[in-house]
Amino acid sequence: MNKRTTAKVSLVAIGAIAISVTAIIAGCIEVEEPKLTTITLGYQPSTHHVAAMVAVEKGWLKEDLARLGIEYVDIKVFPTGPPMMTAMMAGELDIAYVGLAPPVAALYRGLDARVVAAVNNEGSALVIRPELVEEYEKVGLPAVLAGKRVATFPPGSIQHTVLTRWLREHGMCPVADMDMKAMGPAPARTAIAADEVDAVFLPSPSPAMLEIAGDGVIVLWSEDIMPGYICCGIVASGRMIREHPEIVKQIIRTHINATRWVEENPAEAAEIFVKTVGGDVATVKRSFEIWDGSFIVDPHLGVESALIYADVIFEINREEFEAHGIEPLTKEDIFDTSFYDAIRIG
Incomplete structure (x- = not known):
């Protein structure tokens, strides 16, 4: 072997040793989460998400996340769930308080996220114009629609998914048998008050608002449409889950504390809701009194409901999904319960 060959072998050997030593050192050093100073959190103007509003108003979210280096929490309010998932898919939303159906629908289309906690069950109602009450009493539901x-x-929202499932179970097609219009809560309330629609299916506090204003009559709560279903949860983006797990875990802890506070202080929670979103305190308090929902935090409770939504959404889009080889989502596709489980065990 000549000197040049010997030199090459020596350099290779030295390089190999260097790589090995680097690997050993890296294996002994705990890898830190990438630096993050701002997160974006979204919710909707519904009492379903009042725990998020309380956590913000009380300063708990800011204080809890500051310990993890978060300097600013950017709050965004969305009218419904589907645009929230559009924002998350675009990288514009890190954490979302949202119905479970929108992330399910978006997961079918490539959303990188998981449900990490539950927020509430049920909590929506079907409201008809007062002029339709006599017909409703004669023909009943859903025939009056x-x-x-x-x-x-x-479409893709929790309300659209639950209502569609119920109509189909009763032999009605939401496309052929009625004129289904997609609207956010404020436009829908305005539309029924102006006689531009005949009925609305909306989350609280909208049903109470319409009834108190004399613009509608509640004829069916969601517990009778899909008994026991879980409505909303907290969705974390895949980036937050992979790169900032401690922040995700703290958001869930803060959510749990805020939810307990809401349950113990519904009157003050109503005041915070009005301060955040607007409206009348007495009406929101009344909404809390009459709604069929309750506040929860355990994501395991939402699995059965989410899988039903996955099936409903798959059936609605079966032809398209099957053409692209898309199969119904599983629990693992939708949920990451590890954060909540760690908090519960700890």
């Missing part, structure tokens, strides 16, 4: 204009949240 035949040929009518019905407003609810857009």
Whole structure:
């Protein structure tokens, strides 16, 4: 072996040793989470998400996350769930308080995120114009909706998914048998008050607001449409889950504390809701008194409901999904319960 060959072998050997030593050292050093100073959190103007509003108003979210280096929490309010998932898919939203159906619908289309906590069950109602009450008493539900204009949240939302499932179970097609209109809560309330739609299916506090204003009559709560279903949860982006797990875990802790506070202080929670979103305190307090929902935090409770939503959304889009080889989502596709489980065990 000549000197040049010997030199090459020596350099290779030295390089190999250097790589090995680097690997050993790296294996002994705990890898830190990438630096993050701002997160974006979204919710909707519904009492379903009042725990988020309380956490912000009380300063708990800011204080809890500051210990992890977060200097600013950017709050964004969305009218419904589908645009929240559009924002998350675009990298514009890190954490979302949202119905479970929108992330399910978005996961079918490539959303990188998981449900990490639960927020509430049920909590929506079908409201009809007062002029339709006599017809409703004669023909009942859902027959009174035949040929009518019905407003609810857009396709892919929890309200649209739950209502569609119920109509189909009763032999009605939401496309052929009625004029289903996609609207957010404020436009839908305005539309039924102006006789531009005949019925709405909306989350609280909208049903109470319409009834108190004399613009509608509550004829069916969501517990009778899909008993026991879990409505909303907290969704974390895949980036937050992979790169900032401690922040995700703290957000869930803060959510748990805020939820407990809401349950113990509904009157003050109503005041915070009005301060945040607007409206009348007495009406929001009344909404808390009459709604069929309750506040929860355990994501395991949402699994059965989410899988039903996954099936409903798959059936609605079966032809398209099957053409692209897309199969129904599983629990693992939708949930990451590890954060909540760690908090519960700890």
